[in-house]
Amino acid sequence: MFTHKVDDDISLKLVDHRDADAIFELTVKSRDYLKEWLSWPIFIKKVDDTKDFIKSSMQNYVDNKGMVTVILFKDKVAGIASFNSFDWTSRIGQIGYFLGEEFQGHGIMTKVVRALMDIGFTEFRLNKIEIRVATENFKSRKIPERLGFTEEGILRQVEWLYDHYVDHVVYGMLKDEWVDLN
Numbered sequence: 001m002f003t004h005k006v007d008d009d010i011s012l013k014l015v016d017h018r019d020a021d022a023i024f025e026l027t028v029k030s031r032d033y034l035k036e037w038l039s040w041p042i043f044i045k046k047v048d049d050t051k052d053f054i055k056s057s058m059q060n061y062v063d064n065k066g067m068v069t070v071i072l073f074k075d076k077v078a079g080i081a082s083f084n085s086f087d088w089t090s091r092i093g094q095i096g097y098f099l100g101e102e103f104q105g106h107g108i109m110t111k112v113v114r115a116l117m118d119i120g121f122t123e124f125r126l127n128k129i130e131i132r133v134a135t136e137n138f139k140s141r142k143i144p145e146r147l148g149f150t151e152e153g154i155l156r157q158v159e160w161l162y163d164h165y166v167d168h169v170v171y172g173m174l175k176d177e178w179v180d181l182n
Contacts, residue, residue, distance in 0.1 A: 002069070006115045010108055012069040012081065015057050019070050022077035024050040026100045033101040037137045039161055057082075064088070071099065071112055078103040081112045083120065091127040093120045097143075110143050117147070121175045129173050134159065134166040144171035148181050 002014040015023075024047045027034070035041040044050060057068035068082040079099035086093050095116055099109050113131070120126045131144045135154060145151075149171035157165035 002067070004069075004115060004119065006111050009074050010111055011072045012112065012115060013072065014061065015054050015068045015070050015080070017051065017054055017058075019077060020047055020051045020054055023054070023070070023080070026077055026079070030098075030101045034098055035162075037134050037140065037161070037166075038098060039159065042162075069116075071097075071103075071108065073103055073106070073108055078108060079112075081109070081116055083116065083124075086124070086126075091125065092130060093124065093126045093128075094130045094132065095120075096131075097140075104139075110146050113143050114147060117173065117178060121178050127175050129178075131171045132158075132168040133171070134161075135169050136166065141169060141171075144173075147173070148177070149173045150177070 002012075004012045006012060024044065027041060027044045027050065031041045031044075044053075054068075057066070060066040061068070064086065066083050066085055068080060070077055071079040071081050077100075079097065081097040082095065083093045084096040095113060097109055097113065117129055120129050130152075131149060132155070133140045133144070135141075150173070152170045152172045155168045155170060158168045159166050
């Protein structure tokens with residue numbers, strides 16, 4: 001099973017069925033916080049909903065379509081970070097993430113995304129990594145900006161959030177740019 005130590009306090013592990021209760025509990029505790037920028041939290045009403053997500057994520061990993069990892073902070077489930085999708089023809093991976101509200105402000109997600117970039121560019125041999133974030137989600141936008149991503153453009157009204165559409169800003173990092181930064 002895939003595991004990756006980020007630092008002494010943070011590690012990533014491939015999501016599996018044993019994580020269902022902890023992910024569900026984190027989602028419930030952070031629901032109001034998460035739903036400001038994510039559409040799915042209101043649909044997670046019981047642990048079986050989380051189990052369905054995990055089952056789908058595990059199948060996508062087997063099919064080489066994505067990779068969902070659990071973020072562990074001091075051995076507690078703190079969030080999810082993933083390659084939501086891979087375009088193997090163009091060698092592009094798209095990263096997505098969320099962190100429970102109680103884990104904010106420790107630099108966890110910046111370290112996690114940097115680790116996923118290392119994995120993406122070295123192990124998966126991607127040429128490009130993208131991150132898409134709602135334009136008004138300034139907290140989340142800081143992560144790719146901190147890591148040196150290039151703002152590539154705006155996708156207009158690309159996501160429906162309950163009662164309105166939001167635009168996404170697309171950030172991209174090329175393998176050559178990542179090598180130059182490291």
